[in-house]
Amino acid sequence: MAAEALPRLGEVSPVVRLVRRLVPYVGYTLLITAALSQIVPFVLTVANSFKCLPAVSAAPIAFLPTPPFFVECQADGVTRSASETTSGITFNPALEGYQSVFEANLGRWLFNTAFIALAIMLLRLLFDSLAGYALARIRFPGNRIIFTIILGTMMIPGVVLLIPRFIILKQLGMLNAYSGIIIPLMADAFGIFLMKQFFESIPNEIEEAGQVDGANRFIMFFRIILPMATPALTALAIFSFQGAWNNFLDVLIVLGGNQDLWTLPLGLSFLRGGSGRTLIWNEFLAGSVITTLPMAIIFFAFQRYFVEGVNYSGLAGQ
Amino acid sequence: MRLTRTLFMALMLVVSMGAVSAQDQTTIMLAGWSSSDSENAALQAQIDAFQAANPDVAVELNLVPDYDTFMQTGFASGDYANVFYVDSSKLQDWASAKVIAPIGDQLTNVEGIYESLRSVFTYDGQLYCPAKDFSTLTLQYNIDMFDAAGVAVPTTWEELAAAAEALTTADVAGLTVNPELARFLPFLYQSGGAVLDAEGGVALDSDATRAAVQAVVDLFVNGYARTATDLGAGWAGEAFGQGKVAMAMEGNWVIQYLEDNFPDLNWGVAELPAGPAGKATMAFTVCYGVADPESNVSQTPEALAASIRLVDFLTGDEGAMMVGESGFGPMPTRGVAAEPWLSARGEAFKPFVDGAEYAYPWSFPPGFGTFIDTFNTNLVEATKGNLSVDEFVTSAAEAAQEAVDELN
Known part of the structure; x- marks a missing residue:
């Protein structure tokens, strides 16, 4: 008798069925909330960078651009009031922020950032893979000790090295020069470690086959081993480029003394201002957009590799 | 060949001249x-x-x-x-x-x-x-709101409290001021108090301090004064520009900010209201x-x-x-x-x-950072009514004494 009260196999109670039907919606709601929390700030950054200054203060959440486009923010030398360029939800886009940010030398900072990030990335690809290969494949006295020392440098917090590095660069006359930021950062322990681990996973037989065919070490490295290491090289390239693009502290110490050598992070911090400077929102946000855009484009173009890189290295955000 | 050599010589000359003039210049x-x-x-x-x-x-x-x-x-x-x-x-x-x-x-x-x-x-x-x-710090006031409420610009603490009360509505606070040392010090000096005496000893535990704290706390507890954050603004100048408040106590940096961001705002400037011991401001x-x-x-x-x-x-x-x-x-x-x-x-x-004539400097001996932090945290509690004026003054004096002891 009691068994009849139990539901038959495959039949579920209405409550469970309701819960099951609701689960996807709960999931969607959570995902949409999470996505909005990331997207809304970005949309507002872009929208506010295109507003006249009074409109930023009066209607920071206005996000719909409406014609007339590219209005002037000044009329006869007088700043136009917020109500003339925004309705609270819509706004007339203006280029004031972009004009003033380019007057503030942004073009130069963009070039510097790209140049430094590219140089550091290319040099790291070369030196990290050479060093990683040597440590993985070539037996020489002190091999293990050198690797341990290189790994040991990863344990030292970067800020500790700031002042010694500043003093050494000063003595070498490399302050306020591209070389002062590129040379100290052209090889790094993490990259060497990453490459060494990868090269060790490549079977020895491949190199032995190369040796039989008469290839020397360099031919083997550049023609055979390096092309096989594309996943590791991609990961290294992405991390290096991103790290160099966003680097603030090293650049401040080495290049802070010459405005023409600044990078975008320094420039943005300059626009944000210190004591005594009021933040000019549209100018600052225009700078943020220009700083973010290249990285965003690179990310979307190489999204697959980014994810692979993170998977491969197992060290997201290094 | 000849041209190359001439060019090279000319270049050397320019370089050496540059070097000479660089030597003369510091x-x-x-x-x-x-x-x-x-x-x-x-x-x-x-x-x-x-x-x-x-x-x-x-x-x-x-x-x-x-x-x-x-x-x-x-x-x-x-x-x-x-x-x-x-x-x-x-x-x-x-x-x-x-x-x-x-x-x-x-x-x-x-x-x-x-x-x-x-x-x-x-x-x-x-x-x-x-x-x-x-x-220097001055009082910025919204002329339209003052006219609408029929209030005169305050020149004393009593008038400040009365004006703040008259101007406070459901949407607008009378005054915005952050409960922190840099904005509290004018009140302290206006009531004749000081953080340190001439010999560097702590002078905070005084009736003058209690009077100043009481005046500030009263404004907050009655709802006539609110912080910028409380009003949904980043800082006092923004809250004032957005018309969320009738009076603010900021310095010269507010001028350009208000002119750039709020060109329509009808505002005026007055000296900070005087306390029992007269006028004072911060430089x-x-x-x-x-x-x-x-x-x-x-x-x-x-x-x-x-x-x-x-x-x-x-x-x-x-x-x-x-x-x-x-x-x-x-x-x-x-x-x-x-x-x-x-x-x-x-x-x-x-x-x-x-204000330059009667301004006090924003300056402390080395190692007073902890004192300022303690002071600010406790002042916030006092303005919320969680700490009595006496308790607050005692705690502030103790924190200052610790900083002084550390120094000696």
Whole structure:
């Protein structure tokens, strides 16, 4: 008798069925909330960078651009009031922020950032893979000790090295020069470690086959081993480029003394201002957009590799 | 071949000439942080005027982001700018660390600088550096709201409380002021109190302090004063500009901000209301520090002399006049330049200048950071009614005593 009260196999109670039907919606709601929390700030950054200054203060959440486009923010030398360029939800886009940010030398900072990030990335690809290969494949006295020392440098917090590095660069006359930021950062322990681990996973037989065919070490490295290491090289390239693009502290110490050598992070911090400077929102946000855009484009173009890189290295955000 | 050689010779000549003239010229670096674009341009104009009069000195102006980190690295390495901005709150730290040299006695007509600004940069009885420019706190009020409520601009604490009450509505607070030491000190001085006495002992535990705290707490507990955050604004100037509040207590930086961001706002400026002991305000100021040759390798005897000449020019009568005529936010440090500043900026801003006569400096002995943090945290609690006035004053005096004990 009691068994009849139990539901038959495959039949579920209405409550469970309701819960099951609701689960996807709960999931969607959570995902949409999470996505909005990331997207809304970005949309507002872009929208506010295109507003006249009074409109930023009066209607920071206005996000719909409406014609007339590219209005002037000044009329006869007088700043136009917020109500003339925004309705609270819509706004007339203006280029004031972009004009003033380019007057503030942004073009130069963009070039510097790209140049430094590219140089550091290319040099790291070369030196990290050479060093990683040597440590993985070539037996020489002190091999293990050198690797341990290189790994040991990863344990030292970067800020500790700031002042010694500043003093050494000063003595070498490399302050306020591209070389002062590129040379100290052209090889790094993490990259060497990453490459060494990868090269060790490549079977020895491949190199032995190369040796039989008469290839020397360099031919083997550049023609055979390096092309096989594309996943590791991609990961290294992405991390290096991103790290160099966003680097603030090293650049401040080495290049802070010459405005023409600044990078975008320094420039943005300059626009944000210190004591005594009021933040000019549209100018600052225009700078943020220009700083973010290249990285965003690179990310979307190489999204697959980014994810692979993170998977491969197992060290997201290094 | 011949052409190549001639070109090469010409090039060598140019290079060697460059080297000769570089030897004759002393290059000094002036480091600071960026202010508004017009202010940066005015400083560059001052430097150009100096170089025109002193062709033997080359001045590199270097406005850096994250100024404190930049300077601290320089101090640690023993190689930093020859002349650099020193905020009044940093003076005692940096003077006791001997990174700036006292050059007060080598300046011309130093008496022309407001007395209150000289005292800010005096440490151990020596004037270390002349003030570059300064800002004072005043009362900004929304003229439309005052007219609508039929209230007169307050000149005393009683009038301030009455005006704040009359102006407070469901949407608008009477006054916005952050419960923090930098905005509380004017109340303390207006009631005749002080944090430290002349001998450096703690003077906080007094009836004057209790009266000042009571006045501030009353405004908050009754809902007539609210913080900017509470009003949904980033800072007091923003809340005032957005019309969420009828009065604010900010400094000169608010002028350009309100003109740029809220061109329609109808606002006025008045001196801070006087307390039982009279008028008082705060002066926020920055000086041009000259690097001490003992701790800076790039401060050679020639560079030191050139640095002093530069600072003397920038802060002398002529330099102050240039600051005044450019008419940006902060004011020139000499009384003679007050008129040009007012005519460039507008007579309505006279209360900012008047404050110079009775302003107290924003400056503390080294190691007072913890005291300021404790003070601010507890003041917030007191304005919420979670801490009685007596409890608050006792805790503040204890925190100050700890800082003083640490110092000795």
